[in-house]
Structures are given as structure tokens and as C-alpha cells.
Amino acid sequence: MNLKGKQTFQTDAQAIWNILMDTNKLAAITPGISKLERIGEDQFNATSDIKIGPVKGSFSGDLFLVDKKEPHAFTLKIKQESKIGNADATVRILINEVEDGNSELSFDGNAKLSGTLARTGQRVLTGVASSLTKQFFRGLEKELDSIRETIPLEEIKEKPVSTKKRQNIFVQFLNWLKGLFKS
Amino acid sequence: MTYIGKSVKRVEDRRFTTGKGQYTDDIKLPNMTYAYILRSPYAHAKINKIDTSAALAMDGVVAVFTGEDVKDVGGVPCGWQVNFKNGDVMKEPKHPLIAHERVLHVGDNVAMIVAESKSIARDAADLVDVDYEELDAAVDAFKAVADGAPQVHPEAPNNMAFDWELGNPKEEVAEALSNAAHITELSFVNQRLVANAMEPRSAIGDYDDAYGRHTLYTSSQNPHLTRLLLSAFVLGLPEHKVRVVAPDVGGGFGSKIFHYTEEALVVYFSHKIGRPIKWTAERSESFITDAHGRDHITKAKMGFDAEGNIVGFQVYTHANMGAYLSTFAPAVPTYLYGTLMQGLYTTPKINVDVTGVFTNTTVVDAYRGAGRPEATYMIERLMDLAALEMGKDPAELRMQNFIPPFDGVNQEGYATQVALQYDSGNYEGVLRKALDLAGYSEMRAQQAATSNGKLVGIGFSTYIEACGIAPSAVVGSLGARAGLFESAQVTVQPTGKVTVYTGSHSHGQGHETTFAQIVADKLGIGIDDVEIVHGDSDRVAFGMGTYGSRSLAVGGSAIVKSVEKVLEKGAKIAAHLLEASPDDLEFGAGKWTVKGSDKSVAFGDVSLTAYVPHNYPEGMEPGLDFSSFYDPANFTYPFGAYIAMVEIDKETGKVDLKRFVAIDDVGNVINPMIVDGQIHGGLAQGIGQALLEGAIYDENGQLINGSYMDYCMPRADDFPSFEIGRQHTPCPHNPLGVKGAGEAGCIGSTPAIVNAVIDALWKAGHQVKDIRMPLTPERVWKAMNN
Numbered sequence: 001m002n003l004k005g006k007q008t009f010q011t012d013a014q015a016i017w018n019i020l021m022d023t024n025k026l027a028a029i030t031p032g033i034s035k036l037e038r039i040g041e042d043q044f045n046a047t048s049d050i051k052i053g054p055v056k057g058s059f060s061g062d063l064f065l066v067d068k069k070e071p072h073a074f075t076l077k078i079k080q081e082s083k084i085g086n087a088d089a090t091v092r093i094l095i096n097e098v099e100d101g102n103s104e105l106s107f108d109g110n111a112k113l114s115g116t117l118a119r120t121g122q123r124v125l126t127g128v129a130s131s132l133t134k135q136f137f138r139g140l141e142k143e144l145d146s147i148r149e150t151i152p153l154e155e156i157k158e159k160p161v162s163t164k165k166r167q168n169i170f171v172q173f174l175n176w177l178k179g180l181f182k183s
Numbered sequence: 184m185t186y187i188g189k190s191v192k193r194v195e196d197r198r199f200t201t202g203k204g205q206y207t208d209d210i211k212l213p214n215m216t217y218a219y220i221l222r223s224p225y226a227h228a229k230i231n232k233i234d235t236s237a238a239l240a241m242d243g244v245v246a247v248f249t250g251e252d253v254k255d256v257g258g259v260p261c262g263w264q265v266n267f268k269n270g271d272v273m274k275e276p277k278h279p280l281i282a283h284e285r286v287l288h289v290g291d292n293v294a295m296i297v298a299e300s301k302s303i304a305r306d307a308a309d310l311v312d313v314d315y316e317e318l319d320a321a322v323d324a325f326k327a328v329a330d331g332a333p334q335v336h337p338e339a340p341n342n343m344a345f346d347w348e349l350g351n352p353k354e355e356v357a358e359a360l361s362n363a364a365h366i367t368e369l370s371f372v373n374q375r376l377v378a379n380a381m382e383p384r385s386a387i388g389d390y391d392d393a394y395g396r397h398t399l400y401t402s403s404q405n406p407h408l409t410r411l412l413l414s415a416f417v418l419g420l421p422e423h424k425v426r427v428v429a430p431d432v433g434g435g436f437g438s439k440i441f442h443y444t445e446e447a448l449v450v451y452f453s454h455k456i457g458r459p460i461k462w463t464a465e466r467s468e469s470f471i472t473d474a475h476g477r478d479h480i481t482k483a484k485m486g487f488d489a490e491g492n493i494v495g496f497q498v499y500t501h502a503n504m505g506a507y508l509s510t511f512a513p514a515v516p517t518y519l520y521g522t523l524m525q526g527l528y529t530t531p532k533i534n535v536d537v538t539g540v541f542t543n544t545t546v547v548d549a550y551r552g553a554g555r556p557e558a559t560y561m562i563e564r565l566m567d568l569a570a571l572e573m574g575k576d577p578a579e580l581r582m583q584n585f586i587p588p589f590d591g592v593n594q595e596g597y598a599t600q601v602a603l604q605y606d607s608g609n610y611e612g613v614l615r616k617a618l619d620l621a622g623y624s625e626m627r628a629q630q631a632a633t634s635n636g637k638l639v640g641i642g643f644s645t646y647i648e649a650c651g652i653a654p655s656a657v658v659g660s661l662g663a664r665a666g667l668f669e670s671a672q673v674t675v676q677p678t679g680k681v682t683v684y685t686g687s688h689s690h691g692q693g694h695e696t697t698f699a700q701i702v703a704d705k706l707g708i709g710i711d712d713v714e715i716v717h718g719d720s721d722r723v724a725f726g727m728g729t730y731g732s733r734s735l736a737v738g739g740s741a742i743v744k745s746v747e748k749v750l751e752k753g754a755k756i757a758a759h760l761l762e763a764s765p766d767d768l769e770f771g772a773g774k775w776t777v778k779g780s781d782k783s784v785a786f787g788d789v790s791l792t793a794y795v796p797h798n799y800p801e802g803m804e805p806g807l808d809f810s811s812f813y814d815p816a817n818f819t820y821p822f823g824a825y826i827a828m829v830e831i832d833k834e835t836g837k838v839d840l841k842r843f844v845a846i847d848d849v850g851n852v853i854n855p856m857i858v859d860g861q862i863h864g865g866l867a868q869g870i871g872q873a874l875l876e877g878a879i880y881d882e883n884g885q886l887i888n889g890s891y892m893d894y895c896m897p898r899a900d901d902f903p904s905f906e907i908g909r910q911h912t913p914c915p916h917n918p919l920g921v922k923g924a925g926e927a928g929c930i931g932s933t934p935a936i937v938n939a940v941i942d943a944l945w946k947a948g949h950q951v952k953d954i955r956m957p958l959t960p961e962r963v964w965k966a967m968n969n
Contacts, residue, residue: 085224086224112883113885114225114317114885115224116467116889118289118885118887119467119886119887119888119889120889120892122881122885124892
């Protein structure tokens with residue numbers, strides 16, 4: 001199964017990197033994770049509970065971080081086992097700074113599933129993965145927001161204002177105008 | 184005839200419709216334990232270590248067994264030997280009862296947990312710690328034979344189980360094709376199917392220490408063969424100390440013919456723990472452990488002369504065997520497939536070349552039709568495609584190539600290029616009937632006139648199958664390791680009631696009704712006076728079971744033989760009572776009458792005399808009880824012609840089956856209602872393959888649609904009302920003149936549907952040769968939009 005996704009955040013790469021490397025914060029924002037424990041330099045033990053349609057399982061196993069290039073890239077190797085089958089995934093994560101001081105977090109990888117998980121869940125899994133990804137990005141956004149709140153006011157002022165947000169307001173205004181003409 | 188030819192209501196339906204059926208899982212024995220089988224989540228892996236200690240420590244767990252515990256007993260044997268082209272015996276690696284050191288497919292047995300309840304056994308399975316080292320898997324039959332592909336068995340290089348060919352020499356076929364005016368070529372996949380019997384497999388092993396006897400209750404189509412394989416080949420038990428009972432069985436479709444590991448495990452370990460053990464498959468287990476069907480990758484070429492006569496036919500097939508050779512597996516893509524390449528046509532040169540391939544997938548074996556649907560699908564797809572390519576009418580192209588009618592009595596049977604001799608046939612007859620029933624010309628007019636955003640297509644299929652398997656000498660020469668006769672014992676009770684013990688096994692076919700109709704008519708008694716007993720090796724001396732549409736043709740004929748012996752002896756007793764010569768008697772309406780007189784003696788008086796032989800022929804043994812073994816002289820060859828009409832939504836690619844016309848010739852018919860039911864069920868299954876079903880493995884050997892959420896089974900609203908009819912060309916070589924009807928619908932229907940869709944697309948300007956089955960809306964849409 002292919003895993004792919006990306007999202008732009010109003011922050012620099014380092015801020016995202018810091019959250020992703022913080023075990024507690026990562027555990028808090030990743031959906032389904034009930035325990036995440038650092039057991040080595042770049043090795044973690046994770047326990048998660050996931051329910052996918054009719055398939056429900058408690059997973060546990062190791063996560064490894066390899067090929068780290070702070071703050072722009074790392075590869076996550078995941079080996080999770082459960083009674084309903086095992087998942088074996090390798091995902092490359094990139095954090096690239098894009099225009100206006102924003103950063104794009106993207107990932108691309110592959111998961112190999114086995115057992116009941118493969119047999120009864122595969123078709124719905126893609127949908128589930130994208131919904132979990134959205135939850136993760138929302139969690140990350142929230143985490144970034146909470147950091148921003150604690151940053152001194154003058155620093156925020158120096159931050160570039162998101163053009164995306166401005167565009168959104170502009171688009172909304174245009175739509176409102178169009179609406180007026182239609183009625 | 185009071186009963187034969189009448190739609191007598193099924194006597195077995197009373198218990199089935201009132202919930203009184205007794206299936207294996209309904210049986211509860213005192214002190215019984217329950218087994219759960221831990222199965223491999225990987226298609227191919229090394230087992231480094233298994234730790235069962237935590238499971239064993241759990242409350243309620245009786246025992247945990249692994250491959251180590253059965254490594255010294257036999258594996259499940261294969262019942263049919265196919266040789267390589269060079270004469271070498273096929274590769275036949277051991278299929279262990281529990282995998283040892285290596286697992287070879289998802290679902291392979293890894294450990295058996297025996298506990299006080301099923302749920303405890305299941306929970307304990309979670310505590311068995313298995314250290315796997317995953318290996319690359321061979322999945323696709325075509326890729327698996329390539330150099331460098333992952334190897335399933337070290338003793339089978341390039342994963343080849345066998346290679347095999349049949350028919351005329353390849354050079355002769357090549358020459359015929361080189362002179363052809365037109366060649367139609369087709370490469371296609373006949374996809375893998377899961378049988379999905381309504382009742383999952385179940386087995387109970389029960390060892391009786393007092394008598395030293397083993398009893399196996401099992402959901403089997405074939406209890407006696409299971410007993411033979413289990414006792415002689417797997418566990419080395421004395422056969423007379425083994426009883427196998429197959430009680431009510433909820434459908435088989437082939438998947439319950441075979442001897443499975445679970446059957447041997449419950450028998451073996453029941454002895455070890457001294458308590459009965461029951462195992463019943465969960466549905467998701469059935470998906471990965473019941474033998475699958477089909478899974479062929481084929482390339483075929485058919486040549487025609489300028490007039491449209493077939494001149495040559497060359498076939499190459501890679502048949503996926505799965506991880507082991509199941510009981511009949513090698514026979515399916517060879518002797519049940521290659522031998523059908525003649526179809527109903529006069530094709531003068533035919534060669535079929537088959538490679539049997541091991542892969543890291545569930546075993547593949549006989550599934551309703553077994554080989555004949557694969558052959559029929561190919562031939563009939565080629566015929567419709569050739570008609571489209573040559574601009575001919577598909578019905579006319581068939582008519583001109585049909586073998587002319589022959590009855591097998593006045594005209595000889597038809598000797599094919601591929602080892603068979605057809606018994607009797609009138610192929611034009613069924614196609615003409617089908618065209619009439621369909622109203623073919625109006626159908627075509629309707630097709631041309633449709634303009635509601637739908638594409639309309641009309642597809643044909645004709646079929647012939649070899650069933651009523653089979654003459655033992657013939658199948659023996661073809662590699663069968665068993666005889667394929669059938670036995671029947673007819674016991675007339677003193678009061679004139681009759682008990683029939685048949686080696687056939689009913690798991691939905693209605694034997695208890697059909698067989699009783701025959702016996703009641705032949706003896707002139709009421710159908711309620713006949714009881715049919717089947718499925719218990721302690722009650723029925725021997726049997727070869729039910730598959731290959733053989734029950735009536737072979738099992739029914741064995742019953743007739745015994746009934747004839749009863750009548751012959753009965754006539755002698757009657758003659759004695761009537762003080763006449765047996766030659767002067769005639770039997771009818773349940774009594775023997777002296778010809779030309781009103782002197783008669785009733786069947787019941789004769790049977791009573793046989794058991795109370797006070798006034799009895801001198802020197803004659805008492806009793807009225809005969810056993811017979813019937814070994815047929817030939818296969819039987821039912822045939823038929825099908826026409827499908829489909830409508831395709833242009834926007835979505837969804838195929839709607841609007842009409843399905845089926846004319847079958849299954850010889851004489853004993854119970855038309857039961858035959859109709861068999862045809863309906865077969866059509867549903869065959870159409871299911873064309874439109875809905877298909878097991879999908881990913882490249883790691885994971886079955887990714889192993890549940891009803893993803894594996895699409897046909898439902899009533901997928902079908903129109905079937906328009907069916909029959910022609911009756913009796914089988915010349917069995918006493919009933921019957922040919923078999925169980926698989927016909929499934930064999931003939933699949934290509935008709937696909938042909939109809941292809942026809943619709945061609946008529947709309949999309950000259951598509953093939954769409955891979957099942958024809959999902961997505962695939963049809965893509966074919967229309969490429």
C-alpha cells in the first residue's frame with residue numbers, strides 16, 4: 001500500500017523538526033498512539049490501537065529513524081505487529097521550506113500488510129490512512145499554534161504573514177461578490 | 184412410471200427448512216474439546232522459533248501442537264499423478280499437517296491449540312509467539328517459472344510441478360495454422376475463485392479407547408476416500424478401525440472433495456489427548472484454506488479457413504497449483520481440461536500445452552466444473568471473437584463447425600483429437616432450440632434499436648463436458664490413483680420397505696429424492712417406502728463420493744444394478760410361490776404376475792418370504808439384499824447452448840444481464856425440478872465468475888479480498904429470470920440414460936456473458952479482444968474509454 005501526503009505549515013522547518021523529534025509531542029499528535037517510548041538513540045517502541053471498519057487491533061513494535069538530515073529529512077521505518085496481522089512500512093519524510101517562510105511537510109512510502117489486516121482491511125485502508133494523515137496534520141498544526149502562543153510578541157511580528165490566509169480572504173470576498181451578482 | 188420424470192418435492196427439505204439438519208458443527212460429543220488453528224500471516228517465511236508456553240499456561244488450554252509434533256507422520260497425499268513431458272513423475276513435495284520450519288502460504292497451519300472452549304482456544308492462539316523471517320513470495324504462475332523467482336519447494340526447480348501436453352504434435356498444428364485464412368488469438372486470465380460453500384468446513388476427531396476405533400465427522404463430499412487417504416497414507420491407521428461420517432453438508436462445489444490437514448489433525452490428536460476435538464473454520468479461514476478454483480494464464484490461437492471452418496487450435500496454459508498439490512489438483516488443468524479442447528467442433532488439429540506451477544498461495548483444485556469451464560471459456564471466447572473478426576454470425580459459425588449429430592447406438596461415438604470418445608450428441612439441436620427460445624432475430628433487432636445511453640450485446644456459448652467420472656481403467660491410465668466406480672447396496676426389509684446405501688454423497692443435490700424415485704419406480708413401491716442412506720463409512724461399505732456430476736450417472740447406475748439383482752431373485756421366489764417358471768412372470772405395479780393370468784404375488788409377500796423362508800426355492804439363500812459396484816464404460820458428455828443479452832451503461836461501465844437463455848442436454852431427467860435447480864445454481868456461479876468474483880493476491884502473496892466485504896458473491900438481484908429448456912439425448916452406456924447436470928450451468932455461462940459484453944463494445948466501435956474477469960464497471964469503462 002502506498003502512503004503519500006503533504007501539507008504546508010506557517011513555520012520554518014526547524015520548528016516542525018523539533019516537534020517530530022519530541023517523543024511526547026509526537027505521541028500526542030499521532031492518532032491511535034497510546035504509548036511511544038524512546039528505547040535507543042533513534043529507536044522507539046510504540047503501541048497503538050487502530051480500528052478500521054471491521055478490523056480492530058492493538059499494534060506494538062519498533063520505529064526507527066534513519067538517514068536523518070536535520071531539519072529537512074528523515075526516513076521512518078515502522079515494524080508493527082498485532083494479532084490481526086503485521087505492518088511493515090518505510091516512509092521518507094521531507095520538510096522543505098517554501099515561499100514566504102512557510103514549510104511543506106511531505107511523506108512518501110510503502111506499507112506491507114499481512115494476515116487478516118491485509119485480507120479484510122486493504123480496500124478501506126487507503127481511505128483510513130488519508131483520514132489518519134489529516135488528523136496528524138491537524139494535531140501538528142495545533143502543536144505549532146501552541147508554540148506560537150508562547151513565542152514573544154515581537155518575534156511573531158517579524159514572522160511573515162501567510163499569503164495563503166490572505167488569498168483565502170480574498171477568494172472569500174470574490175465569492176461573496178459573485179453571490180451578490182447572482183441574486 | 185410414477186416418479187421418474189416428475190418434479191417430486193425434495194424429501195430432505197423438511198429437515199433443512201425446519202432447522203433440523205445435522206451438520207458437523209451441530210454434533211456435540213461428551214467431553215469434547217475445541218481446536219483453533221494458528222495460521223501463517225505470511226505467504227512465505229522461515230519459522231525461527233515457536234514459543235507455546237504462555238498459551239499452554241492459560242486456564243482451559245488442553246494442549247498446543249506444532250509442526251514438531253507431526254513431523255514424523257505423513258503429509259496429505261495427492262490423488263492424481265501427472266507426468267512431465269519427459270516421463271518424470273510430477274514434483275510432489277510433502278504437504279505436512281502442520282508447517283515445519285517454513286510456511287508456504289498465508290493460512291498455512293502453524294499451531295493447533297486445543298482447549299475447553301472455542302473462545303479459549305482462540306484467545307490462547309494470541310499467546311503463541313512465533314518468530315518469522317519473511318521471505319520473498321512466488322505468486323503469479325507465469326512469473327513464478329522465470330529464472331530467479333522465489334522458490335516454493337527446493338525439490339521443484341523453477342516452481343514447476345509438471346509440464347504436460349496432449350493432442351496432435353505441435354508441428355502439425357503449426358502447419359495447419361500456417362495455412363489458415365484467419366487466425367484468432369487470445370491471451371487471458373481465468374481468475375482465481377473461492378468456492379464459498381455456505382457451511383464452512385468442520386471436523387471432529389473422536390478416538391474410542393475401548394474399541395481402538397477412530398471416528399471422524401467431517402463436512403466432506405467424499406467420506407470413503409477421506410477414510411482411505413487418512414488411514415492408509417497420512418496416519419497409517421487400520422482402515423477397519425476408522426469410521427468417517429459426512430452428515431448433512433452445506434454445499435461443496437468441489438472444495439469439500441479433498442482430504443484436508445485439519446481432518447487428520449483432529450483424528451491424530453484426539454487419540455493423543457484421549458478426548459474428542461472439534462474444529463470449525465471461521466469464514467475468513469475458509470477464504471485462505473479451502474482449496475480455490477481456476478487460476479489459469481492462457482494464450483490460445485485458433486485458425487480458420489476461408490469458409491470459416493476451424494483448421495487448427497494451439498493452447499498454452501500456466502496453471503497455478505498453489506503451495507502444495509491438493510487431492511485432485513494436477514488432474515484439473517490436464518485430464519479434465521486438455522481433453523475438452525475439441526469442444527463441439529470438428530477441429531482437425533489440436534495441441535494443448537500446460538505447465539503446473541507452485542506458488543505461495545492457497546492450493547487450487549477442482550471447483551464446480553473443474554477444468555471443463557476453463558476449456559469451454561477459452562474455446563467459446565475464441566468462437567465469438569473469431570465471428571466478430573471475420574464478420575460472421577456467431578451462431579452460424581458454430582453451426583458450420585459442429586460435429587454432426589450421433590446417438591452412440593446407431594452411429595458410433597465421436598473420437599476426439601484429445602483422447603476422448605463422446606457418447607452421444609446433437610449440438611445443432613440445442614443451439615437451434617436456444618435461438619428459438621431467445622427469438623434471436625428480434626433480439627438482434629432490439630440490440631440495433633437500443634438508443635437509451637446503453638450498449639447492448641449478445642453473447643453465445645456452447646459447451647460439452649466430460650462428467651459422470653469415470654471409467655476406472657481410463658482414469659487409471661490417465662494417472663488417477665483411485666478407481667472411480669460407485670457402489671450401492673439395496674436392502675429389501677422383510678416388510679417390503681427398502682433401504683439403499685449409496686457411496687455417493689449429497690451436499691445439496693437431492694440424492695435422497697432422486698435416488699428414491701428410481702428405486703420406487705423400479706420396484707413399484709411408494710417413494711416413502713424407500714430410504715436413502717449416505718455419508719457414513721460404517722453404514723455404506725464403500726463409495727467414491729460426489730463430484731464431476733457423477734452421482735446419478737455412476738451412483739444411480741449402481742443402484743439400478745442392485746435393484747435388478749433384487750428383481751431377478753425376487754422373480755425366482757415369486758415363481759416358487761406361484762408354482763410357475765420365472766420366465767413366465769412379468770413384474771409391474773409392485774407384483775409378479777403369471778403372463779396372461781390374474782395369478783400374482785406382491786413385492787411385499789416375496790420380501791417376507793425371503794426372510795421367513797418356510798416355503799422357499801430349494802438351495803436358495805434367504806434374504807433380499809444386494810450390493811453392486813458400477814464402473815461406467817465411458818464418461819458421459821452433457822452439452823448445451825447458452826445465449827446472454829447484456830446492457831452496458833456507457834457512463835459507468837456497469838453491466839446489466841437482461842436475458843439469459845439456456846438449453847441443456849443432460850440426457851434423461853429423473854427429477855426436472857432438481858435439474859432446474861442445478862442449472863440455476865450453476866448459471867449463478869458461472870455468471871458470478873464473469874461479473875463479480877475473483878480472489879486477488881498482492882505481490883507479497885497476501886489475499887487482499889478475503890472477506891465478503893471485498894469478495895463479491897452473486898445475489899438474486901444480479902440476475903434476470905433464467906429462460907431454460909432442455910433437449911434429451913440419452914446416454915447410450917448407462918442404464919438410466921442420464922448424463923449429469925451438476926456442473927453444466929457453471930461451465931457454459933461464463934463465456935456467454937463476457938462474449939456479450941465484447942459484442943456490445945464491438946458494435947459500438949471499440950474493438951476490444953478481452954476484458955479481464957470479473958467484468959467490473961471500472962474495467963468495462965476503461966475498455967470503452969481507451
